[in-house]
Structure formats: C-alpha cells, structure tokens
Amino acid sequence: MRRALALTAATAVATLPLALAGPATAAESDDASVVVVHAVPDLTVDVYGSADEEYTADEALLTDFEPGTVTDPVSLPGGTYNLAVFPAGDDPSGDPAIEATGVEVPGGANISVAAHLDEGGTPTLTPFVNDVEPTAAGEGRLVVRHTAAAPAVDVLAGGDPVFTGLTNPNEEQADLPAGTVSAAVALEGTTDPVIGPADVDVAEGAATIVYAWGSAEDENLALAVQTIDGLHSSPSGVPSGTAALPADTTPVLLGGIALLAAVAALGMGARARSRA
Template sequence: MRTALAGAAALTVAALPLVVFATPAAAATDASVVVFHGVPGLTVDVYASADDTYTEEEALLTDFEPGTITEPVAIPEGTYNLAVFAKDANPSGDPAIEANDVTVPGGANITVAAHLNAEGTPVLTPFVNDVSKVDAGEGRLIVRHTAAAPAVDVLAGGEPVFENLTNPNEAKADLAAGTVSASVAAAGTTDPVIGPADVTVKEGSATIVYAWGSLEEDNLDVAVQTIDGLHSSPSGVPSGTADVGGSSLPLALGGIALAGALVAAGSAARARQVRA
C-alpha cells in the first residue's frame, strides 16, 4: 500500500504549477487535495519539470517543516512528473525519488497524511474524506491515528468512544454539534497520552483530528482539519480549514506540494499511480 500512496504525494507536487497560475472554479473532474505533514524532524525540497531535468529556479518550495496542514486546493485530473531532493541538495544530481506519469484522479476529496507508522518509519497514507451529508444539528467527528504509537482508545469525558484504533486507521461518528472534551490513551487504559483537549464539532462539517508524532520521542501532538458544506449538496468541491494545536494555519499553495513530497524523501518506496 505504501508504494501506491507515494503517488498521492507526487500528484500534489506536480500539479502545483497548474493551480498557481490559474484559479478557475472547481470542476466535477477536479480532485480536492489537502496534505497533512506529521513527520517530526524531516525537511525537504521539491522540484517539478516537464522534461525530468531540474534547476534551482524550478524549486516549488524549500525547507518545509513538519506540523502543518494545507488548505484544500482543486487539482485538475491529469498526469504529472516530479523529483524530490534532500534539503539543500543540488537538483542537478540524483533525486531521492522520482515520480513519473502520476495520475491525479478526478472528483475525489482526499487528505494525504505524511506521518510515522507504528514503528516510527515515515509513510504516506491518503484518506478519502467522508463528505456525505449529516443530519440537521449534527457534525461528523473523525479521529485518525497517524502517530508512532501502539493501538489507542479515544476518550470523551474519560470514557472510551473509539477503541483499539491502530495506525494508520480512522474512526468516525456523527454527533450533535458542540464541544467534546477528548483525550487519547493506550488501548484499554484511561491515562491520557494526548489531551484532554476541547474539540469543536461544527454543524454541517467534518472535524478531523490527527494524533501524530512519536510516543517514544515524547513529541505526540494533535492537528485538526475541518471540511465544511456537509449539511447540503455542495456546488463544488467542499471547502475546509486546517488547524494545528488549535491555531488557524492558512498556507500558500506550495505547501501542498512539499508536505506531500516529504515522505517520498523519507522512504524508499517508489511512487505509483493513486487509485481513489
């Protein structure tokens, strides 16, 4: 699965030139892509080119650091190429990884999570976001385990609501809109390793909570993504906002490219075609 997921990183990077210079309304064949960077301590540079040769002038973004979620961008379906280099590496040399002829699927709503697996190895996981309608007065809470940690329970008010959640899986429920005091504990226990923290479940929205970082390195943290427009049929690609540690984090479009590419630099998997 990892090799297929690496292609999701590639599609975000190579598609960037299309969305930077033209911003048409989202079409039915566009994919809505958000990238979550949850790999502590990994920084990369990313280049895109139509002919597979790269110069410093073709750098999309450089020195991109962990702990961010990009804003959603509508990416036209199509096929793209890219190369990923270690931070400050000479782009005329051999890239850490190349992704050629990567297909962007149309119509999907995807969050690409660059994160650590349970053993602490950087991996790339695309989550297909559930943007189906919710009932009036309700919102959707989604919790995703993307940390280097064993199975966990998600607690609300000290009681487990999602149990035995393993990396890289998710659990979800439609709830009455409001504020939930949530924490994360090792499966079968109630002693929090993250939290408790207040999580707002918005009416007509999906609130997605990522547990990320490493238990062994004592840097576990939480990031929150919100997808709006679930209370009625959206006219285009559902929008969203990204929060890290409770703070709003609007990012430039280029952030999507680098966050998606960072795991490609941190793993040996070859990028392949994404199948939504």
C-alpha cells in the same frame, strides 16, 4: 543510495491503489482536491511538481513543509505528473533526493495524503479518502486518524473511552451535534492521556479530522487538525454546547492515490541516510 531511494518511490507509486471507494468523490468536478498532512517528525522538505523532469523554483508545490503542517486543499486537474522532493532549501536544478515520474492523478477525488510513521516508527504514506457526504442539519462530522508510532489507542471524551482499539493507520468517525468535544488519547485499555485532553470544535456542516501523530517512544506525540467545510444538508442554526460521542461509529473506507508518494519515501530515505 539515490537509486535505491528512487526505486522505493517508484514502488510506492506502482502499488498504491487508485480505488476511490465509498462516498468520497468530489461532486461533479474534474479536479482532484488534495490535502497533504506532514506527520513525520524532524523532517522539513520542498516538493516540486511538473509535466517535465526539469524542475524550477516557481514549480514548487510545497516549500519548507514542516512536521505537523496540514496544507490547504490544492485543486489539481486529473492527469499525469512528475514529482521531485528535495531537502528544504536545496537547489531544484540538482538531483532530487526522491523523484516519481508518470504519476496518474484521478479527477474528482477528495483525498488527504498523510506522510507519517507506522506503528514501528518507519515513515510511510497513507491516503485517506474523505467522507464528504452532507451532515444532518445542526451536526458536524468528527474523524480521528491514528498516524503515530504507537500501539492501539482509545479516544476519550470526558475521561470515558468512546473510540477503542484504534490502530495505525486506521480511523473512526461519528456525526455529532455541533459543539465542543474535550478529547484525549490514551493507550488501549488505559485512561491516562498520552495526548491531550484538548478541546476540539465540531462545526456544523463540516468534517473535523484529528490526526494523532509523532512517536510514543520519543515522547513527541501531538495532534494535527484538518477541517473540510461545505457539508451542510440544509440551512440551519448552529446549536451551542458540548457534543457527546455516540458509542457506534463507522470507519471511512480508505482509498488511494499515487500523488505525493515521494513525500513518505523521502522520510524513509532521510532516515536511511542519517543512519548510514
């Protein structure tokens, strides 16, 4: 089973694209800015990274990494990494549940890597390249990402659909006047919320990224929020009030990175072991 899981991780590493399309590269930096979003329910892990294949406790990238957690950005120099993933608390001197060696990390990228369930409930990995282009003065960016085991959804504001037909693992975005959006998620074509409503703060000069995650069948759908600051185009005041979502939106181009492919692969392996 372990060899099969390692093959799964290696395959994920080999097949993830490294195209960093669109306006998503970090400005004039050799380091990659990486955020990891854990959206696989009921799975807590430790993630190790090293230039060597021997892992020690002080080389943990993430420990007790729980579902619903969004990490702080990690700045990693471009280069080659070896990764190992263990069930939380396991001795890293033993055999990892999943490992991936020779992972190439491109410099200068701003990326969110979401380990989540696909529409059918299978753990998977989706890398999102973050749009870090400046926002207009007084505006912020709202991004909604569908990473839940659920069919297509509509995103509602004030009870009205504003993003419609959003499918896993896609996203929609809009630049809005800074303020508060009362948002909810409903199955496509309906207005009965399956998540929310919840107030989402759209900050001036920042990207607020909302992940819908969990499983509709297991009735554990939830939201996770990531914020990227520093998108100011010029100094300005922050207007108060409630932002209204425009009807026209443009999805962010998806890119890829192999870093932490093992996180999603572990989710697949853990479920396979639990069913064995």
